[in-house]
Amino acid sequence: MARVSMKKVDILVSLILVPICLYVFYESGRWPKQALIGAPTLIPRGVSACLLLAAGVLLVQALRGKASELEAPLEGANRRRVMLIGVLTGAYAGIVAYVGFLISTFIYLLLFGLVVGERRLPRLLLFAVLLPIAIYLIFSTFFNVPLPEGWLR
């Protein structure tokens, strides 16, 4: 199986970690100084310093060609499928409160099934209709948890 170097990923991770660590130092400097509550900046800054050091070592390792290798790189149709589902899931989380649980879950399950290759439309439609209704009933009657109603309100 093809192996891919994680050099780019490791460099990217190191570059993301640096501003995070610097922000921790910056914000902790703005915390109120109060006596006798045990140095609130010590642990956050200590952790940030360790993280900054680790990011530095990771960056140096990656630049020197010592990054580890990924055994099963995600490519082609698999990668597209995962990205599509990611976008779909993010969109679902964004709209469910406004559109309502039943309608948004129906649409989500329908599109999910199509993305993962289900072409038996009657079966998919049945699943997309029955599952949200079943979950809605279980949560509202057994768990007493109201799910978002959205447009159906």
Next chain:
Amino acid sequence: MVDLGLLLKGFATVLSGYNLLALVLGSFMGIIVGAIPGLTATMGIALLVPFTFGMSPITGIVMLLGIYTGGIYGGGIASILIKTPGTPAAVATTFDGYPMAQKGMAGKAIGMATIASGIGGTFTALCLTFFAPILASFALRFSAPEYFALAVFGLSVVVSLAGRSPLKGLISGALGLLIAMVGLDPMGGFPRFTFGRIELTGGFSFVPMLIGLFALSEGFRQIETIFTAPKVTAVLKDIIPKLRELAACTITFIRSCVIGLIVGITPAIGAETSSLISYAEAKRTSKHPEKFGTGILEGVAAPQCAENASTGGDMLPMLTLGIPGDAATAVLMGALTIHNLQPGPLLFRDHAELVHQIFGGMILANFMFVILGLTFARFFARVINIDRRYLVPLIFIACMVGSYAINNVMYDLVTCVVFGFIGYLMMRYDYPVSPMVLAQILGFMMESNFRRSLVMSQGDPSILVTRPIALTILILAVFTTVTAIRRQRKMMRAQGDTTT
């Protein structure tokens, strides 16, 4: 010491009404989750935690214990039938389990796996029952410096032993520590890293985050192999092993139980490590080591026994000290917290009856999965063939709805999705997820006890190294860290040798 009267009452409570139903359901679901490759016991627990919110504490906990023990055991079923471990802990079961299936002995392998798991799990559940109260009463003497030292030790082990690279474990752990600091300062009450958002004043919601990191992320992983999942075709017969076959594995059972207990007690290393060590030891000490890997019962008994034996060991530090033994017990801690129960020595003092019910639940959970596993072995084998194109979206919906249901706020659903993405990317690019979660729990413990220690000593940090128990634990932490650094250097040298 364990109170036998309370323990018997605990058994009676677990065996009555809804609690027994919860235990049966939990074990059943746990075996199913464990049997399906890619779904883990941790994921099963994370998914079901929100659903236990409306139950009484013991009903909810017993259900989760059923999923935990059943899930760890269930991984062996897929290992034997399709050479794909149902859970990471069941890797070693493939070595002899699958060859046995190829020889037409799949049923016997599953039967042996079931009974071996039951023996290992019951042994350490009994150890938990008898040793936990002793450890808890000793831990009552601990004060802030000792808890700080324990947290540091736990962090050093978590970071150095999780994943292939200690450096990535350190990054994951450090990020977990920073995530734990989001919210209000525990002593000063001022907001930290909240970016002005009201929702973040309470920090990130722990259970939705767990669901995202362990369950939703795994759902994304499942999409990668949605078309290539192997199918079970084996026919199961002669499931229950003969008495002489079990007797022949007696020494293996004893050795595996001890390995599982010791490995389980150590934070961050759990069932996967114990099963591999147990298999290696069984092979090393066998009169016929050449037979291992060809399909023998001992090769199935050793790893399965050890992996369930580690469950009791993992529960021990979690219940007595509040230090989770692995990711699954970290999620169980989240479940206890939802029911306003804080693991640690005070749990034993203030909720003795509940603790003994947990002991009873843990012991009975091991019997339950043996009964269900032997009775429904053929059904569980067929479950592996479930169409992933319907299972995976169900997992996604269960994750998101479960997260929302905890507090009925969209913020929790968004937290689950965001951490689901993060967890998936971490797994994809070989950054271990467990240190991030364990570090959050240990990080809170470390910071709050560090600051309490400074308040106790009026700002003098030497209090952390002048108390003998705290000093001993800190020395162990340093030793663990040094070992991890040496391991990292060895890895770097080995990589240098292969590239030149």
